[in-house]
Amino acid sequence: EALHKALKSVIKASLYLQESHKGVCLAVSPEKVSLPSRSAEEPATSLVRLRARLLPERRYAEPCSAAGVADFAAGTTAASSDAPAMSSERLLVGGETNPGVVATEIAGRLKQFGSVSVGSMGPNATSKAVKALMIARVYLSETLGSNKELLAIPQVEAFQFQDEERWRMVLDCVIWDENLTIL
Numbered sequence: 001e002a003l004h005k006a007l008k009s010v011i012k013a014s015l016y017l018q019e020s021h022k023g024v025c026l027a028v029s030p031e032k033v034s035l036p037s038r039s040a041e042e043p044a045t046s047l048v049r050l051r052a053r054l055l056p057e058r059r060y061a062e063p064c065s066a067a068g069v070a071d072f073a074a075g076t077t078a079a080s081s082d083a084p085a086m087s088s089e090r091l092l093v094g095g096e097t098n099p100g101v102v103a104t105e106i107a108g109r110l111k112q113f114g115s116v117s118v119g120s121m122g123p124n125a126t127s128k129a130v131k132a133l134m135i136a137r138v139y140l141s142e143t144l145g146s147n148k149e150l151l152a153i154p155q156v157e158a159f160q161f162q163d164e165e166r167w168r169m170v171l172d173c174v175i176w177d178e179n180l181t182i183l
Contacts, residue, residue, distance in 0.1 A: 001123040003048055003050075003123070003126060003127050004122070004126040004127070005123075006050055007028070007050070007126060007130075007171075008154075008169075010028055010052065010154050011154050011155060013026055018057075023056060024054050024055065024056060024057055025054075025055055025057040026052050026053070026055070026154075027152060027176070028050040028051065028151065028152055028154065029051045029053065029152075030050055030051075030134050031048070031051065032134055033046060033048070033049050034046045035047060048130060048134070053151055055176070090118070090170070091106065091117070091119065092118075092120070093126075093128050093132065094120075094121075094124075094125050094128070095122060095124030097125070097128045097132075099128050099129075099132040099135055100132075102128070102129070102136075103131075103132040103136040103138075104136075106118065106132055107136045107140050110136070110140060110143075110150070110173065110174075111143060114174065114175065115174050116172075116173045117170055117171070117172050118132070118152075118170070118171045118173060119157065119171075120168060120169050120171075121167075125169075129169070133150060133173065136150060136173075137150045140175070143175070144175065147177055149175070149176055150173060150174075150175060150176075151174055151175075151176045152171040152172065152173045153171070153173075154169060154170070154171055155170045155171075155172065157169075
């Protein structure tokens with residue numbers, strides 16, 4: 001739940017920045033940090049650190065259409081089989097989703113399209129989405145090298161479901177190079 005709240009705070013901070021810094025947004029790079037045990041009775045643990053970056057504002061992943069959603073939460077893909085693969089196909093992550101499967105898809109789409117959009121609803125699903133990003137970074141280690149990083153621009157998106165407005169977290173993911181350019 002803390003990770004979900006942290007990403008919501010990044011979204012609010014990005015909106016706040018718009019008042020004084022037009023044309024910028026915040027992106028995050030999640031990384032796992034191992035912590036030693038505090039005592040012999042407690043096991044070692046880890047935390048997720050979100051490193052923030054200031055980026056020029058723009059929509060990094062195209063809005064997805066209803067026909068372009070890969071729903072890992074339900075284990076289905078709503079895109080028609082004859083439709084070409086597009087970067088606008090949003091990956092939807094649920095609380096029971098395997099982050100490794102999503103990470104493979106994220107890495108593949110980043111290599112192919114340069115961006116991917118990942119949606120989630122609720123703290124558990126958001127945690128799985130962020131874990132998938134951290135795993136995808138491992139899968140992309142050769143592509144990223146030492147001067148590039150995988151960044152996610154968190155946003156909140158409203159959508160209609162059964163005549164009811166719902167909200168989901170969306171992470172627009174890009175590979176960012178050291179020279180501050182989108183690849």
